Amino acid sequence: SYVLTQPPSVSVAPGKTTTITCGGNNIETKSVHWYQQKPGQAPVLVISSDSDRPSGIPERFSGTNSGHTASLTLSRVEAGDEADYYCQVWDSRSDSWVFGGGTKVTVL
Amino acid sequence: QVQLVESGGGVVQPGRSLRLSCAASGFTLKSYGIHWVRQAPDKGLEWVAVISNDGTKKYYTDSVKGRFTISRDSAKNTLYLQMSSLRPEDTAVYLCARGWPISGTRADAFDIWGQGTMVTVSS
Numbered sequence: 001s002y003v004l005t006q007p008p009s010v011s012v013a014p015g016k017t018t019t020i021t022c023g024g025n026n027i028e029t030k031s032v033h034w035y036q037q038k039p040g041q042a043p044v045l046v047i048s049s050d051s052d053r054p055s056g057i058p059e060r061f062s063g064t065n066s067g068h069t070a071s072l073t074l075s076r077v078e079a080g081d082e083a084d085y086y087c088q089v090w091d092s093r094s095d096s097w098v099f100g101g102g103t104k105v106t107v108l
Numbered sequence: 109q110v111q112l113v114e115s116g117g118g119v120v121q122p123g124r125s126l127r128l129s130c131a132a133s134g135f136t137l138k139s140y141g142i143h144w145v146r147q148a149p150d151k152g153l154e155w156v157a158v159i160s161n162d163g164t165k166k167y168y169t170d171s172v173k174g175r176f177t178i179s180r181d182s183a184k185n186t187l188y189l190q191m192s193s194l195r196p197e198d199t200a201v202y203l204c205a206r207g208w209p210i211s212g213t214r215a216d217a218f219d220i221w222g223q224g225t226m227v228t229v230s231s
Contacts, residue, residue: 033217048217097155
């Protein structure tokens with residue numbers, strides 16, 4: 001089955017920029033989505049289809065997808081961005097939906 | 109207001125059954141593929157099952173095939189997950205999430221999520 005690999009954690013200072021990676025075999029051929037989950041809350045879609053921001057998501061959130069790596073970039077990081085972030089794709093070969101293991105973003 | 113509300117969780121012994129519900133409001137389930145996703149305590153998200161908008165296609169993750177059944181009651185606008193032969197490793201918060209619309213594809217994102225219902229499998 002298709003596997004998505006994320007770093008377990010990243011740390012970033014307020015106001016700085018951080019990038020979360022999501023690795024997968026030829027992931028550029030897939031549509032990658034990103035979700036933010038804060039403790040005790042449901043996930044929220046922050047980036048869809050590699051780079052589209054849903055209504056209400058700040059421009060500080062952006063996404064790219066190339067080769068074997070998709071990325072979520074958080075610019076001008078705020079304390080409220082501290083959360084777990086998950087990438088997700090649909091694997092057409094197995095008709096299954098796959099999540100990465102998640103990355104915990106800590107704002108220093 | 110577009111929302112999903114899960115219910116039916118609880119504590120159940122291994123080998124027993126449980127049925128979860130996911131009530132939709134603000135939109136019609138028949139117009140979307142709808143997923144179940146679970147999250148074990150302090151773990152990541154795991155996709156469990158999905159039913160297509162027309163109800164004809166159902167897909168499951170390997171670990172629940174033959175034990176879990178996804179279904180839908182269009183009149184009640186409610187999604188269900190019938191879980192049988194439950195195992196301790198099924199312990200998790202179960203969330204429903206809205207997937208692709210009629211005009212979309214299975215690659216579309218999960219754009220609306222419920223808050224989840226907790227299932228604990230323990231003797």
